[in-house]
Amino acid sequence: MFEIKKRDELGRIGRWSFEGRTIETPAMAVVVNPNKMTIPTDELENEFHAQLIITNAYIIKQSKYLEEIKKNKLHRFLGWDKPIYTDSGTFQMYSLGKTDIGTEETVKLQIELGSDIITPLDEFTFPTDTKSEVEKKMKKTYANSLLAREIINEHNKKYKRELQFNSTVQGGVFMDCRRECARLVSSLNPDIISVGGIVPLMEQYRYKTLTDIILNVKKTASINVPLHAFGCGHPMLFSLMVLCGIDVFDSAAYALFAKKKKYITVHGTLDMNELNYLPCSCPVCSKFTSSELIKNEKLLAKHNLYVTLSELNIIKQAIASGTLRRLTEMRCASHPTLYYAYKNLEKYNSFMEKYSSFEKRSSFFFISELSRTNTDLYRLKKRSKERQDTKDKLKFIHSDIPYGLKNMFPVGQNLLPFNIARRNKSVTAMRKLPKLDVFEEAKERLQYQFGKKLSSFFEENKSQIQVNISKTKIHRIKEMRMNDILIGVFSAKTGFFIPTFSGACEIRKYLGVNDYCVRVKNNVVSFAKEGKSVFARHVKYCDYKIRPHDYVFVVDSKNNLLALGQALMNKREMKEFKYGVAVNIRKINKTGKE
Ligand code: GUN
Numbered sequence: 001m002f003e004i005k006k007r008d009e010l011g012r013i014g015r016w017s018f019e020g021r022t023i024e025t026p027a028m029a030v031v032v033n034p035n036k037m038t039i040p041t042d043e044l045e046n047e048f049h050a051q052l053i054i055t056n057a058y059i060i061k062q063s064k065y066l067e068e069i070k071k072n073k074l075h076r077f078l079g080w081d082k083p084i085y086t087d088s089g090t091f092q093m094y095s096l097g098k099t100d101i102g103t104e105e106t107v108k109l110q111i112e113l114g115s116d117i118i119t120p121l122d123e124f125t126f127p128t129d130t131k132s133e134v135e136k137k138m139k140k141t142y143a144n145s146l147l148a149r150e151i152i153n154e155h156n157k158k159y160k161r162e163l164q165f166n167s168t169v170q171g172g173v174f175m176d177c178r179r180e181c182a183r184l185v186s187s188l189n190p191d192i193i194s195v196g197g198i199v200p201l202m203e204q205y206r207y208k209t210l211t212d213i214i215l216n217v218k219k220t221a222s223i224n225v226p227l228h229a230f231g232c233g234h235p236m237l238f239s240l241m242v243l244c245g246i247d248v249f250d251s252a253a254y255a256l257f258a259k260k261k262k263y264i265t266v267h268g269t270l271d272m273n274e275l276n277y278l279p280c281s282c283p284v285c286s287k288f289t290s291s292e293l294i295k296n297e298k299l300l301a302k303h304n305l306y307v308t309l310s311e312l313n314i315i316k317q318a319i320a321s322g323t324l325r326r327l328t329e330m331r332c333a334s335h336p337t338l339y340y341a342y343k344n345l346e347k348y349n350s351f352m353e354k355y356s357s358f359e360k361r362s363s364f365f366f367i368s369e370l371s372r373t374n375t376d377l378y379r380l381k382k383r384s385k386e387r388q389d390t391k392d393k394l395k396f397i398h399s400d401i402p403y404g405l406k407n408m409f410p411v412g413q414n415l416l417p418f419n420i421a422r423r424n425k426s427v428t429a430m431r432k433l434p435k436l437d438v439f440e441e442a443k444e445r446l447q448y449q450f451g452k453k454l455s456s457f458f459e460e461n462k463s464q465i466q467v468n469i470s471k472t473k474i475h476r477i478k479e480m481r482m483n484d485i486l487i488g489v490f491s492a493k494t495g496f497f498i499p500t501f502s503g504a505c506e507i508r509k510y511l512g513v514n515d516y517c518v519r520v521k522n523n524v525v526s527f528a529k530e531g532k533s534v535f536a537r538h539v540k541y542c543d544y545k546i547r548p549h550d551y552v553f554v555v556d557s558k559n560n561l562l563a564l565g566q567a568l569m570n571k572r573e574m575k576e577f578k579y580g581v582a583v584n585i586r587k588i589n590k591t592g593k594e
């Protein structure tokens with residue numbers, strides 16, 4: 001079971017449950033080799049607060065501990081009470097060029113070893129594979145997955161267990177193959193989906209292609225389960241990957257790099273031989289010098305793991321604060337190939353914007369040329385074209401924006417470098433824009449939020465509508481009334497209009513019947529009316545225009561308004577998620593009139 005707790009674009013903080021144990025994503029599956037424990041599991045738990053470990057069926061099959069592990073099971077053998085993930089042996093096909101483990105054998109062995117997440121044998125696709133080779137491997141990968149699904153289903157049914165099933169997406173560098181494979185594996189109802197065949201790309205610094213692959217997989221893979229980037233363990237990539245929709249990483253890098261005397265940082269890898277100062281304050285680096293670290297592989301591995309795990313905390317906080325893009329932009333300035341990869345995201349703006357919150361907790365920061373590609377700006381430009389009809393425009397980061405959006409996010413809540421801010425201002429001053437009319441401003445904002453159709457609401461009710469401004473020094477528009485009845489307030493922070501229940505009824509008269517509607521199932525109608533949250537599984541229909549944090553109309557099957565809510569998901573998410581809140585109710589009908 002997986003549910004979203006907080007989100008920022010495709011990045012999400014999730015709760016992933018396993019037969020009573022729960023972990024939080026984005027999560028790191030720390031790679032553990034039972035033959036050689038670089039960092040013992042009690043240290044992983046107590047010092048690193050690791051939540052998940054991953055080991056490999058193929059390696060265990062060759063191990064002298066095989067029988068002991070079979071007898072005691074992985075949890076007892078490794079002294080690890082939290083979830084254990086196992087891989088099948090596919091990767092050895094890539095790294096060693098051979099695999100001595102069968103399709104059925106690896107699944108059954110993983111079950112016998114006591115793993116919590118089982119991975120079938122997939123066929124590793126290389127970036128150099130031709131399309132016909134890739135297609136052949138995808139077919140085999142799917143067939144293996146199908147067989148594994150059946151074995152796991154049977155086992156779960158027989159022993160009343162909830163072992164989880166991981167299905168891997170292959171497809172080489174062919175994006176249509178990636179999308180097709182993601183669709184196929186999703187049809188098997190996996191508990192987690194992994195993206196395979198990406199290690200060579202990471203080794204070759206081909207991060208642009210990596211973003212293409214992850215985003216193409218994200219388009220068609222079930223969105224209601226965690227997505228794992230197989231073999232991605234370098235923290236400099238994490239924020240970019242989370243922004244593209246990755247929830248799980250695995251890292252052997254912390255140990256492998258230590259062996260080669262490599263020191264991991266969030267900006268890249270440093271060679272211990274050239275390191276005079278330690279640019280880190282983890283428990284290892286605070287206590288030891290670089291000359292001590294260079295001689296001690298375990299200490300170096302520990303530092304590597306500390307930075308790896310702490311980057312995940314930095315990312316989680318960025319998601320919670322709505323600043324994941326800003327963090328990613330900073331990280332991607334670390335290396336030209338990362339910069340290029342971030343720039344590539346612009347190609348996916350129309351896809352990514354669907355997941356981007358409407359209301360941001362933080363101002364828009366222009367911190368580099370990459371900021372131009374932000375989904376907030378993409379949305380601003382797109383909606384300005386599609387939804388607004390004003391002639392008065394204002395310049396904002398080289399785009400013409402309706403003047404009425406002056407105080408609305410992101411135009412009203414921004415921090416721009418002086419050269420750009422000055423250019424915006426000088427253009428505005430030259431145009432001699434009129435003093436902002438509060439009626440026009442309210443109209444522009446509502447059209448931006450709910451669509452162009454609201455223009456007639458303002459035209460037809462011009463004499464009844466009053467827009468009031470705040471009495472504070474700022475003089476921003478504060479509320480809107482119709483014949484003295486409050487129909488909504490404007491958020492002081494972002495400028496968005498939050499209708500009252502009666503306001504929602506009024507503006508709905510001018511919208512299409514499904515516009516910004518979430519229709520709920522009959523059995524939850526009374527709960528929604530009382531103000532209880534609407535869960536994703538109770539949603540019958542959601543308008544495609546809805547974005548996370550949009551104010552939405554919760555309606556019954558006859559389109560009667562039940563409540564005004566704030567969506568936490570978009571249409572696709574409401575459709576696919578079985579768990580979690582889809583809409584938080586904000587305003588209910590307190591008049592008693594239907
Ligand atoms: N580990 C790294 N890459 C892969 C992959 O493509 N498949 C599997 N099963 N494991 C991996």
Ligand code: ZN
Pocket residue numbers: 280281282283284285286303304306307
């Ligand atoms: Zn350190």
